[in-house]
Amino acid sequence: MHLFVTGTPIGNLDDMTFRAIETLKDVDTILCEDTRTTRKLTNHFEISTPLRSYHDFNKEEVEDHIIEEMKEGRTFALVSDAGMPVVSDPGFELIGRMQRENLDYVVIPSASAFTMALVASGIPSYEFTYFGFLPKTGRKRKDKLIEVMEHPFTSVLYESPHKIKDTIAAISNIDPERNVSVSREITKKFEQHERASAVEMADMLGERIPLKGEFVIVVEGAPEIEETFDMPVTEHIEVLVGEGMKPKQAIKAVADLRGLRKQDVYDEYHKK
Incomplete structure (x- = not known):
């Protein structure tokens, strides 16, 4: 096997699987977004495997070298800063290249923030769409939010603590009675899940819900x-x-x- 797409914990290191630990110990190199973040993980589990940066800003530059090393017999693990690689993170391009080159890979699972928030929301989950992060600013952001609010199925979004209030306010202005769930600090000490109408949720943010940590928003489908x-x-x-x-x-x-x-x-x- 040339590549192990390896999930890691999203907050609580106790969620690291035995399989993931052994994999990171056995491969020749770990590809990671931020070596400083991954070093904390590898130090905790006494993993001495060398780390190499692989992120949105250098992926095209280093991809050829990684593929050539794989062909020479070296093995790699791909991790993100937290959770499942490729989900809202770089990596799908490398996997696509490996498919074209007929190189083998396997996925080693872990928790993903959006699935955990969906489960905790109490909002119907038989059919849902993961939208990831909204565009940062401008018309694209507004258009995407309209798409979410018109979507017939449950929608899942990621949002930063700096924009969560504005996003919930925008949702409330479109449909104040729409059911919304907000999750933060998932798997960590101050994990929190709250569900309310959009207009009620707007009032809770900054009061009952601290504006700290990364947020996952689950929005009920359009009425x-x-x-x-x-x-x-x-x-x-x-x-x-x-x-x-x-x-x-x-x-x-x-x-x-x-x-x-x-x-x-x-x-x-x-x-x-």
Whole structure:
């Protein structure tokens, strides 16, 4: 086997598996995002295997060397800073290259923050979509959030402590009654999972929920057509426009969320 895609704990080192420890000890090199972070893990488990940086900023530069070394018989483990490699982290390009080169690899599982948050949310999980991190700023971020809110199935997002309040506020402005779960510090001492309507969740952040640690947001799927909204159509549109949407986008979003014809919503808005 040339590569072991190896999951590591997302917070609590006791979650490290025996198989993962033995793998990291046996391979020739460990590929990791940040050698300082992975060194804490390897020191804890007395793993002396050499570390090599493999991250978004150097992956194209080092990929050829890694492939050549694999062909010469060297073995590698790919880890991320925490959890499963490749999930919102670099690595899929290397695996794709290995597939094209007919090189063998295996995946060694571990916890993943988004699956644990989904389980803890109490929100339906038979069908869900993992969206990862939203775009950082601007129109792309707003458009992606609209996509999430229009999505018929449960959505899972990652968010930073610096943007969590703004993201939940934006969700609340689109649909204040939508069920939302927020998880933080998963597997750590201050692990927390809270579920509430979006408008209630917005009030909890910074009060009941400290703005510390990485967050996972689980959003209930868009309501069915028969669900009603407390605010009038025109007010709903104005809220979205106030969030930065263009009126045309807001009209489409409101029509989709409420199960109405776009033209009817347009006419209602423009006769106000």
